[in-house]
Amino acid sequence: MPVAVATSDTDAQLIERVAGGDRDAFAELYRRFARPVLGMAMRQLGDNGRAEDATQETFAAVWRSARSFRSDRGTGSAWLYAVARHAIIDRARQRREPVAEVVPDEPAAEAGPADEAELSWLTWRVHAALEQLPERERVVLELAYWSGLSQSEIASYLDVPLGTVKTRTRTGLARLAPLLEEVRA
């Protein structure tokens, strides 16, 4: 696969380029969405191998079906989410396991299907937004929110000054703000 080169193209523009056989656009879509797809698959299938299969199938479907995307019907991210959901459900059905009951999205372990779907969509959008950050900011945010490390421990782990950790945290959050402006928890 070609090395993804950061581009200002929207997700929708990338999908349209993929529809024309553009491998670079496909590589960039993969860079942006591989982790959100894999994360969703792992949460819902509960098995790394099958999650990777579902992720592979998702991107195979993207490559095959990009022509079916219509930008006037929704965002590129929403289209990709639907493609991923279908791939994951297909993979779950191969084992006759209802996907919604396999491993509900955390932390809403007792949520109903509607709540689970809502959290799944919310998670997708947040994770997809994270992929748009520069690596140094994304890493700091992920450590800050999900590692259990303190800021000092993150500074030590990354071998950077504490002030740099705070600056990257602040910059990363500020960069996410417009991307998630319309998203509600």
Added chain:
Amino acid sequence: MKEPPDLRELVGDDLPPDELARLAHVDALLRAVPPPPAEVPASLTGSVGRITAVTPLWTRRRLAGALALAASLAALFFGVGVWTTGGGGFEARASVPLRATESAAGASGLVRLGPADAATGNWELEVVVSGLPKLPEGGYYVLWLAKDGKYAGTCGTFNVGAGTTRVRMSASYLLREYDEWVVTAWLPGRDNSNAPWLLRASTDV
């Protein structure tokens, strides 16, 4: 796992209130969702990378050629009388025997080619296999097309049970661009990039 520190501790307390409110919204979202996976396995990236090894497909320029090929194939199969009908209502216009390699001695198979959809150029196929062992949890077989001895495009995946297994698939490739049908096994936790070929057949029918 410990809760993340308070937002003011994360970003410092020297931000104006409106900026802090803007960041608080993002902070709440991050706290509301589970973490993303730590990393994407290189093996997955490699597998996805191979997807684009096949020149796709339905740019308008190629669609006309594909439809013409589909029509030619249909006419050819009909003309030479290769017309078989199997179970489940699948109507095959040709059957290609798969031969077992040394890695799958005792296995056998067939690729049955169905009609092309004139509107899309997609065509159906059915793979029929027997004698392949059931794979461990998470594993599956892959039917794909090879060009010059290398992977060139996936037609689908399947698992096997006892006896004969029949699996329907759909593809949209220009068959003439490929040399062979190949079946390999994908096993979890392994580097499958050089998996042995188990069943194979020429695409020349």
